[in-house]
Amino acid sequence: MTIGLNAYITLSVILFALGFLGVLLRKNTLVIYMCLELMLVASTLALVAFSRFHGMLDGNVFVFFILTVAAAEVAVGLAIIVALFRRRQTVQVDELNALRD
Amino acid sequence: MADLLFYVLGGVTLGTAALTVLSRNAVNSAMFFLLSLLATAGLFVLLDAYLLAVLLVLVYAGAVVALFLFIIMLLDMQGGVRPPFTRATIAAAVAATGLLTVGVLSFVKRAQLSAAPVSPDLPVVGATLKSYAAQLFTTYLLPVQVVGFLLLIAMLGVIVLSKRFEGLEDIK
Numbered sequence: 001m002t003i004g005l006n007a008y009i010t011l012s013v014i015l016f017a018l019g020f021l022g023v024l025l026r027k028n029t030l031v032i033y034m035c036l037e038l039m040l041v042a043s044t045l046a047l048v049a050f051s052r053f054h055g056m057l058d059g060n061v062f063v064f065f066i067l068t069v070a071a072a073e074v075a076v077g078l079a080i081i082v083a084l085f086r087r088r089q090t091v092q093v094d095e096l097n098a099l100r101d
Numbered sequence: 102m103a104d105l106l107f108y109v110l111g112g113v114t115l116g117t118a119a120l121t122v123l124s125r126n127a128v129n130s131a132m133f134f135l136l137s138l139l140a141t142a143g144l145f146v147l148l149d150a151y152l153l154a155v156l157l158v159l160v161y162a163g164a165v166v167a168l169f170l171f172i173i174m175l176l177d178m179q180g181g182v183r184p185p186f187t188r189a190t191i192a193a194a195v196a197a198t199g200l201l202t203v204g205v206l207s208f209v210k211r212a213q214l215s216a217a218p219v220s221p222d223l224p225v226v227g228a229t230l231k232s233y234a235a236q237l238f239t240t241y242l243l244p245v246q247v248v249g250f251l252l253l254i255a256m257l258g259v260i261v262l263s264k265r266f267e268g269l270e271d272i273k
Contacts, residue, residue: 003107004216008148009209011111015118015141017202022122024194025186030173031121031130037165038118038134041141041157048227052148053215055223061236063153067160068248072255074165078172079262085176086265 008049015042029081029091033074040070107147114140131169138162150227 019042022035044063051059085091117137124130138161145154226232237245 002104002218004218005214006209006216007107007111008144009214010206011114011144013202013205013209014115016205017198018115018118018122020201021194021198024197025122025190027186028127030127030169030176034130034134034169035122037161038121038137041138041161044153044157045141045144048145048148048150048153051227052150053219053223055226057226057232057236060150060153060227061233061241063150064156064233064237065241065244065248067153067156069251071160071164072252074168076255076258076262078168079259082172082175083262091176 005049005053008053009046012042012046012049015039015045027093029084029093029096032093033077033081037070037074040066103147107144110140110143110147113137114144127173128170131166131173134169135162135166138166148227149225152230152233153227 016039019035019038022038023032026032026035044066047059047063047066051057051063081091084096088096090096114137117133117140120133121130121137124133138157142154142157142162145151145157
C-alpha cells in the first residue's frame with residue numbers, strides 16, 4: 001500500500017467541493033440537502049484518514065459523533081421541508097422567496 | 102492491490118458524487134448518493150476503520166437515504182416545471198467551487214502532509230469495537246451524553262414540526 005495521507009485528504013477536499021457545487025447550483029431543496037450530507041461525509045473521510053495515519057483513535061470517535069448528529073439533522077431537516085411543502089406546495093428554492101421582499 | 106482499490110473506490114466516490122449533483126431527477130440523485138456512500142465505506146475499510154464503515158452503511162446508506170427516498174415519494178416532485186439553470190448561476194457556482202478547491206488544496210499542499218504510506222509499526226487503533234468503547238466511556242463520556250440528549254431533542258422537534266397548526270396565516 002503506497003497511498004499516502006496526501007491522496008486521502010485531496011480526495012476528501014474534492015468530494016467536499018462537489019457537495020459545495022451542488023448546494024450552490026441545485027434548486028431542489030431535497031437535492032441541496034443531499035449535497036450537504038455529501039460535504040459531511042467528505043469531512044468524515046478526512047478525519048478517518050488523519051486518525052489512521054497518526055495511530056490515534058480520536059478522529060474516529062469524532063466521526064461517531066458526526067454520524068449521530070447527521071442522523072438527527074436529517075430527521076429535523078426533512079420534517080422542516082415537509083412542513084414547508086404543506087404550506088407552500090413547492091420545494092423549489094426559486095419560489096421560496098417570502099423573505100426577499 | 103490496495104492502491105488499485107483506492108483509485109477505483111476514489112473514482113467511484115467522486116464520479117457518483119458528481120452525478121448526484123448533476124442528475125435532473127431527484128430519485129436518481131438519491132441513488133447516486135447511495136453509491137457514493139458505499140464507495141466511501143469501502144475507503145473506510147481501506148483505512149482499517151471497519152466499525153465506521155459498517156455504521157456508515159447502516160446509518161447513512163440505510164436510514165438517511167431511505168428517509169430521503171421516502172420524502173421524495175411523499176412530496177411527489179416529479180411533476181411540475183423545472184426551470185433550467187441560468188448561465189449566471191452556473192458561472193457563479195463553478196467559480197465559487199473552483200476558488201474553494203484551489204484554496205483548500207493549496208492549504209493542504211503547504212501543510213506538507215506525508216505522501217508515505219502508513220508505517221507498519223503504527224498500531225491499528227480503529228479496528229476493534231473495544232477500543233471505541235474504552236474511549237467513548239472514559240474521555241468522551243460527556244459528549245456521548247450530550248449527543249444522546251440531542252437525539253431526544255431532535256425527536257421532540259420532529260414531532261412538533263409534523264403537527265398540523267390550525268389558524269396560522271399563510272405567508273405569501
